Amino acid sequence: MxxxxxxxxxxxxxxxxxxxxxxxxxxxxxxxxxxxxxxxxxxxxxxxxxxxxxxxxxxxxxxxxxxxxxxxxxxxxxxxxxxxxxxxxxxxxxxxxxxxxxxxxxxxxxxxxxxxxxxxxxxxxxxxxxxxxxxxxxxxxxxxxxxxxxxxxxxxxxxxxxxxxxxxxxxxxxxxxxxxxxxxxxDVVGAELGGALKNIIALGCGISDGLGYGDNARAAIMTRGLVEISRLGIQLGALYHTFSGLTGLGDLIVTCTSRHSRNWNAGYLLGQGFSLEEALERVGMVVEGVKTTKVALDIASKADVPMPIATAIGDILYAQKSPRIAVDELMSRTRTHEMELFLQETTTGWIFP
Structure with a gap:
């Protein structure tokens, strides 16, 4: 038909x-x-x-x-x-x-x-x-x-x-x-980066769900993860508004919340205590976020773009850090503002010294 x-x-x-x-x-x-x-x-x-x-x-x-x-x-x-x-x-x-x-x-x-x-x-x-x-x-x-x-x-x-x-x-x-x-x-740059980088955050949401941390933690990872995606994307030439659309926020939501997602599934298995090799074997198909995490962290390091969530996921993937320890370290980071980019670029709200 x-x-x-x-x-x-x-x-x-x-x-x-x-x-x-x-x-x-x-x-x-x-x-x-x-x-x-x-x-x-x-x-x-x-x-x-x-x-x-x-x-x-x-x-x-x-x-x-x-x-x-x-x-x-x-x-x-x-x-x-x-x-x-x-x-x-x-x-x-x-x-x-x-x-x-x-x-x-x-x-x-x-x-x-x-x-x-x-x-x-x-x-x-x-x-x-x-x-x-x-x-x-x-x-x-x-x-x-x-x-x-x-x-x-x-x-x-x-x-x-x-x-x-x-x-x-x-x-x-x-x-x-x-x-x-x-x-x-x-915006080809933004479309490609939104599609690639959201897989990193989906791994993080899967890890959090595998640990049993619930909806609040998942919402925080997705929201702050989008900030990290936008930071790096803008640095690499993407348009800011692309990340609030389907290829940014939309793709992030579907990949971070669905059991269809290979990246979420791999993260969930990691949160449940499986090794990376075991998780990938059980998923049985390509999990793009695993390699993308390493690539994105290398790019972010050279560009001096902070990506604390991606860094924590990289530690779990490549340094065998305990997922619980990685989450604890994320939660105990130095306090900061949520809207730091907005505050620096406008005359409304608080003014940074």
Missing amino acids: VIDDFPTQRIAVIGGGSFGTALASVCANNGHDVSLIVRNSSQVTEINENHTNEHYLPGVLLHSGVRATTSEQCIAHSDVVLLVVPSHAMRETCKRIAPFLRSDVILAHATKGLELGTGARMSTIILDTCPTLSEQRLAVVTGPSHAEEVSRLLPTTLVVASASKVTAECIQDMLMNSVLRVYTNP
Whole structure:
């Protein structure tokens, strides 16, 4: 069943994980010609014959128009390429597909992470490795969206960010239908950082919930976590208001409060006393926040941006600090103001000496 009638696009979705599969099904449902490029032949057989991808989306029936393949040749005939691969695989994937990209192709990615070692955002990696692609034909798909709900056609909102309004609106039209509302945004930096950094805070909320600390603690971590995301994002060139929207606050809420969230689940297991290795094994899929925490802390240190919550999470992940001790240390920090940035930038309220 096609929900809404949009001009047909030839779309290659690269990445047969949960979100790549969900977006491929959405595009097919919208009447587009969709090829889903996956890693192994058994996954191709399952998707094409059974219209399922049980490992990533158990119990979900995919649109029959999704055609899975292990070949990347279809990229050469695609109007739009949608990259939905883990952040650690982005650079190698782009190098591999670059020769297939048409000069007029639009490329969008939906990966929420930062590159370990370089700290690069995904769009930076894509432009570095795909020389025929211009910034004007690149977009980011982000926002509060669990693949499990997108694939079941439950009401969802997304954001498409691009330097080009035309490109953003092309992806908006490609995805939007009566259950998926898509907004556009020119702030690519903010969209990518909001999507990546919220995973760190989701780990923290999971840890807090695993410790049994309750709703008050979770609300504090989310709210002060958003402050840390905004601090670092603004320092790196993002627009402040982006973080109060869907790709900031919205994505933070859904990732910090849902059992669909891999990052929340990994954090919850850490709070329950499991080691990081045990937690990741039990989640069974990529937990982007683990690597993103290290990258973000390195960037924040160089930029002299304070991120106490992220630092505490990093201590738990990489220094084996007890979650309870980390929380105690956070709670006993030197007293401060909640609205310090606002107070420094305006003439209302208290004036700092």
